[in-house]
Amino acid sequence: MDLLNKKCIFGAIKMYFMFSLSEENYLKAIFHLQNSYKNGVSTNALAEEMQTKASSVTDMIKRLSEKSLVNYKKYQGVKLSEAGRAAAIEVIRKHRLWEVFLVEKLNFNWDEVHEVAEQLEHIKSEKLTAELDRFLGFPQRDPHGDPIPDSEGNFSVPNRVLLSELKMDETGICVGVKDSSTEFLQYLDKNNISLGATVKVKQKEDFDQSMLIEMNDNELMISNQISANLYIKTT
Amino acid sequence: MDLLNKKCIFGAIKMYFMFSLSEENYLKAIFHLQNSYKNGVSTNALAEEMQTKASSVTDMIKRLSEKSLVNYKKYQGVKLSEAGRAAAIEVIRKHRLWEVFLVEKLNFNWDEVHEVAEQLEHIKSEKLTAELDRFLGFPQRDPHGDPIPDSEGNFSVPNRVLLSELKMDETGICVGVKDSSTEFLQYLDKNNISLGATVKVKQKEDFDQSMLIEMNDNELMISNQISANLYIKTT
DNA sequence: TCCATTTTTTAGTCTTGTCTAAATATATTT
């Protein structure tokens, strides 16, 4: 119906193709899963991530492969091509910029932004993305501490460790969350844990890895499930 | 895939159903065409507006009718139901709010906003719309001078006439455009015609309705095609 | 190596929204 801006990133030559909403979501999911599945994302893993059936995944992978967005050999799992990676990063860039917008300008809490950003990330307009970025002051991190790729797709992999890896008496600054589910974020809010705050490990229990932390003159006991989802920059 | 907020406006009881992108576009088109087709929008008119075929329109009308969004009898054209009208107005509200955002905050010119707003108008989030409205200061008009419905769907029908209806020596303030195509808006920019400016009809040619107008100490000859697409508030 | 289990793919179906071609209603002209 609408044609919109049809271009495509391909090697050095810039051209954007237009991808469907579903294609973009698959690319994004593969991008995220590639961290855990270095030598090919499995069909089942992707089905799990996309909340769909393995057979549907196989269908889509074939389409993406046709378009050279992924490298795929039957039964071998799937990897993003350069073009696929670029497209995924572009979607992630938009997602995170919109999250910043929602939190900084529209009074959203960090646990409310995900759903809406999932929709906004598919809006196609280079100018929109560029101007939004400028409007927000070229932010480097989204509200959950994840890096925002620049217009070239470059982003710094943050230098951070999980709180669960800290030893007794070590300190650091809370810089991100691994799990950004509403439930986890609301737990953090309730317990006054926020990005930017300084943490100190006061005690650590060998048995279950639970720890007593200090944050803003406050002491708090947290389980491993919490500490293994908080990113820390050691000081 | 995503469920999102499923509610629906229905009479006094508020409930939002979720409509597809295509359904929303049809509802919007019917809403706009109802001005010219008071006793039912014809299939062909709708096909023209939607840039599609009459047979596709018939199919969609049936679906909308199933959902009680339109009143439809075969061969009789189509009218929005109360629910359909509410849904259309909600989409139009979002479209116009986003246009304001793009122009006021993101440096878009008024001739660049349409395509992007066509995408943004389909984002589903009551909170987003409400907060955007607040962020923009509850604007009453979009960049083309059209009224923005409030959260209840109410909007003031602007009290305005077409410039072509003014007689010799009458004056007014330019308050909107009827045609908001890129081409027309660029013509206006080029000739320094903008909303808010005062116009005076200096001469009017009976033969072809062309007129000489004065605007900001500037005289300009315009054809009827121009004057019949500019809204004026008489002073 | 062979069998059992798990993973992945294939085959066939469904829904949404579109299309073309053909059929039927309505409108217009004479």
Add this chain to the structure above:
DNA sequence: AAATATATTTAGACAAGACTAAAAAATGGA
């Protein structure tokens, strides 16, 4: 009122993206 023209609807097909059920490939244990 009949004939013609125009508008609208039906019928049948297709593509994207999902599903179920069944087949085929890969994996892991004995």
